[in-house]
Amino acid sequence: MRIGELAERAGTTAKTLRFYEEQGLLPPAERTPSGYRDYAPETVARIDFVHRGQAAGLTLAQIRQILDIRDGGHAPCEHVRDLLDARLAEIEQQIAQLAALRDTIAGLRNDAAKPDLDSCSPDQVCRYL
Amino acid sequence: MRIGELAERAGTTAKTLRFYEEQGLLPPAERTPSGYRDYAPETVARIDFVHRGQAAGLTLAQIRQILDIRDGGHAPCEHVRDLLDARLAEIEQQIAQLAALRDTIAGLRNDAAKPDLDSCSPDQVCRYL
DNA sequence: CTTGACCTTCCCCTGCACTGGAAGGTCCAG
DNA sequence: CTGGACCTTCCAGTGCAGGGGAAGGTCAAG
Incomplete structure (x- = not known):
């Protein structure tokens, strides 16, 4: 899936997704031979999580912390609480x-x-x- | 009165007062022969007004509008209301x-x-x- | 005469979450 | 083969209210 489609599915913009990648909220995307970002469908869920975090009033930096913990193989429950x-x-x-x-x-x-x-x-x- | 003294009397900083002048909240100050800003004592009241406006949650742009109306010789009452x-x-x-x-x-x-x-x-x- | 406190203008930086736009590459339909 | 939709990177700006610091001028005391 290319960035435009992902953006549409996740209800955001391509620009924002590149920004999220830059901020470490999304891991660096796979690339097609021609250099286009290529996303797995599950990425939508990660973006949805970011949106839920925002809806709870967390900053992107805080949401990033949670994702980092989770990506590190730990449960972020206590931190989130x-x-x-x-x-x-x-x-x-x-x-x-x-x-x-x-x-x-x-x-x-x-x-x-x-x-x-x-x-x-x-x-x-x-x-x- | 020089800018440092005015800042202290008004409970702010010289930096902020120059910023206020730049933003049109304070009229361009008189200058001493050597180029120092020279303020009349009444200026403290104007800065206090700015602070009261801020305490009421108004932006500097809104406070500036009020001051402009007043400086134009009109009563800003309705606008403020x-x-x-x-x-x-x-x-x-x-x-x-x-x-x-x-x-x-x-x-x-x-x-x-x-x-x-x-x-x-x-x-x-x-x-x- | 020098020191130190004060002043001047100038430009850039902060935080937050993006957004806009330029210049150029890629891909697919007609 | 051309047009248009999509993608890439990079640079810069938004709003708000200032703050930091450089480079240099001024003034009074010692």
Whole structure:
């Protein structure tokens, strides 16, 4: 299978697949005599795994780590569990930060709606901020 | 006031202030005869405004728009209100996406804890993903 | 007179995950 | 044999908000 077909089957682009190879997410592809990359059908599953990892919010570098462990013949379970736990903690923190930001902005927005603040003071940039 | 002092007073770095000038957030500074930038004390307030805008999650480009309007002699209130409203909507969406991602990951993590999945299947990369 | 702190411009680098485009090679149908 | 679809490598850029560091000018203290 050539790179274009693989890309289509895996729902991505040829450009991205070359990038993945460069980043070590895909092993260097076999080549036809004329130099075209030639992929085994199973490669689709590997790309799907990359996509699932991305859907879980992992970076390509983290996904690469998992694949490296697996390619080394080991089970990456513990590592993956740690990564997922770390992501969970990060996400909770991000949500908390965004919630705080939302409250801040909502407060600014509210203050601005007060009737006694109808005029903009000329010596400040903006009464909203 | 020279750039180093201004940076310290405003809680930032000289490098960043030159960057802000380049980006149009600060007007081109006055220069001493020897070419040093020379700032009026009020400049601190402008930089503080930039920081408040950032704290509200606005990009430098958006903050620049506000400053441009104000520098043009108009009140940027409506524009700022629209920006804040847009930010609020964005934040809500980001929170919702993160919450969904959190649930996804927590689900994966949970599945992995099931006792009947103790062994990693050798034909998949990882049972967690 | 020299040292050291400060300033100037200039260009490149960071992280993340790609994307665009140029110049050229290959393959198959008509 | 020609056209077009596909492939190759390599270089460069995207967005965001700066940071690093070189090469050189300026200023006040000792």
